[in-house]
Amino acid sequence: MTNAYEIQKTARPTAVITGASRGLGFALAHGLARNGWNLVIDARGAADLTEAAADLGRLTHVTALTGDVVDDDHRAELAEAASDLGGARLLVNNASILGGSPPPSLAEFPLPALLDTFEVNALAPLALTQLVLPQLRLTDSDGTTGAVLNITSDAAVEAYEGWGGYGAAKAALDHASRVLALEEPTVRVWSVDPGDLRTRLHQEAVPGEDISDLPLPEVVVPALLQLIADRPPSGRYLASELPVIEGALR
Ligand SMILES: NC(=O)c1ccc[n+]([C@@H]2O[C@H](COP(=O)([O-])OP(=O)(O)OC[C@H]3O[C@@H](n4cnc5c(N)ncnc54)[C@H](OP(=O)(O)O)[C@@H]3O)[C@@H](O)[C@H]2O)c1
Secondary structure, three states, X not given: OOOHHHHHHHHOOEEEEOOOOOHHHHHHHHHHHHOOOXXXXXXOOXXXXXXXXXXXXXXXXXXXXXXXXXXXXXXXXXXXXXHHOOOEEEEEEOOOOXXXXXXXXXXXXXXXXXHHHHHHHHHHHHHHHHHHHHHHOOOOOOOOOOEEEEEOOHHHOOOOOOOHHHHHXXXXXXXXXXXXXXXXXXXXXXXXXXXXXXXXXXXHHOOOOOOOOOOOHHHHHHHHHHHHHHOOOOEEEEHHHOOOOOOOOO
């Protein structure tokens, strides 16, 4: 028998967010949870993910799956978990690695680490998108379809020494986002550069440097929530240039 909790669970929209145990992924997951979204989240580290899921679970239904986005079976589990919740309305490809700390120069980049960098930042997001697209293409009762939000970086467009592997992989993700937007005109495909943030990834890029002047990831969440609510055309956006309507979203 279906109980009231089950009905409520499938009535809420579902977002799949990769890399949501900390940093921007966790902050966005929290924002979506506050605004009534179910969550399917992942990360490789089980302890941090369990803690994040317990926190988010106070606000909404959370399916937390420990795993690596480069793993085929894990990605299939993520898509299936979203399907079990009524189908994903949003896929956020957020999980990311730099390929080393600090990331090596291109001349010295060990090829296995370079391969990992491309797999996590470009190939896995595309592979997960392939699996979730059938859910995102479906039209909701309000006439809208789903959306893909790929988290990119200024390193995809600017040349910074030491950011070549990560930047090239993010550039590949950006380009794939542009092509996907053309091939899937009914689905929104956004690439968003959140700007520099005070997170573990950023600290790993500049070990030993003081990054306490950088904004916390929570700062860009209102802009991302507004984007998701407003559903502007597919394209590449800077979080700092996205409109935020004060008080419109929690
Ligand atoms: N921080 C910045 O200044 C900045 C600037 C521009 C763009 N960005 C982008 O913002 C996004 C979030 O980064 P962040 O700064 O918030 O990083 P973060 O704090 O290091 O968080 C990264 C998250 O991704 C998970 N993750 C990493 N590799 C994974 C994998 N292979 N499979 C599954 N989960 C994985 C991590 O958990 P585990 O390690 O446990 O797996 C963690 O939950 C990234 O796409 C990044 O490129 C960040």
